[in-house]
Amino acid sequence: MQVISFMNMKGGVGKTTLAVNVAYGLAYFHKLNVLIVDGDPQFNASQYLLSTKAYIQHLGDPKKGTLKEIFMPKKPGSVNTVTGAAKPTDKSKMSLGACTCSIFDGGPGRGKLDLIPSTLSLIEIETSKRGTESKLKNYLNEKATAYDYVIIDCPPTISIFTQAAILASHKYLVPIKPDPLSIVGLPLLERWLEEYSDDAGIAIKKVGLVFTLVRGPLPGAMRDAMDDLRKNRKSEVFNHFLSQATDVAKSVDRHEPVFLYNSNCKAARQIREITSEFVART
């Protein structure tokens, strides 16, 4: 099992979109067992992969859990976030089966993708006691070792969720939008990561930087930003990148990866390429 966080301190750079498509691509094209953890209370990855109905059903089911139950086991008298009704409880750690949704299953040995969904009510754990940030790591080490990859989609904040993701991860990948303003955040992220992992006594490796939301034809400032980064960080930058494409935006509404939404489009090809490069680099 390799745990890899997709991180960038900036929002709207295509982190979630890349994480969802790469995770699905690993399962679909490379026939691997993959778990994607929606690590963001904004639950965008959950929304991408689940229909609204399926998501609400999962949240309302007292036997099912989300990332929240991994941080904070259900207590007696907790309130159903959808209906407002009190629901029955179980204080013990929830099973992996209860906390995951099956997104794709190719059959034995043919790849599968499971999701640990997130929920807005995760914000309730933000102020809880110390040690909470280790719970994701402990849970994955205990229950998720059968996966080839665990991909964590991180929020764009230095919060307990990002800390939990870092503690749980062996490596991280930075989706990055090639504009000068997005690139300024990069040293900030790296410095914070270094300090945080030093303090925690762990070492986290960088998989690399992947350009996303690349526009064509490329505006001058974007091209300069990409060239600079490629020159200064040669081996870190993925050879393959993801363009800004309406097929990608539409695939979000259809709750499927872009290569299933339109298998012949350019973005579908790009995701295949990025996914293969990801496998080669990890």
Ligand SMILES: Nc1ncnc2c1ncn2[C@@H]1O[C@H](COP(=O)(O)OP(=O)(O)O)[C@@H](O)[C@H]1O
């Ligand atoms: N390659 C792309 N082409 C078109 N739209 C994209 C692409 N990547 C992301 N988007 C859109 O941009 C917005 C932000 O993307 P998202 O992946 O949620 O970013 P982040 O997770 O960094 O906040 C979303 O509306 C998403 O649908």
Ligand SMILES: [Mg+2]
């Ligand atoms: Mg996101």
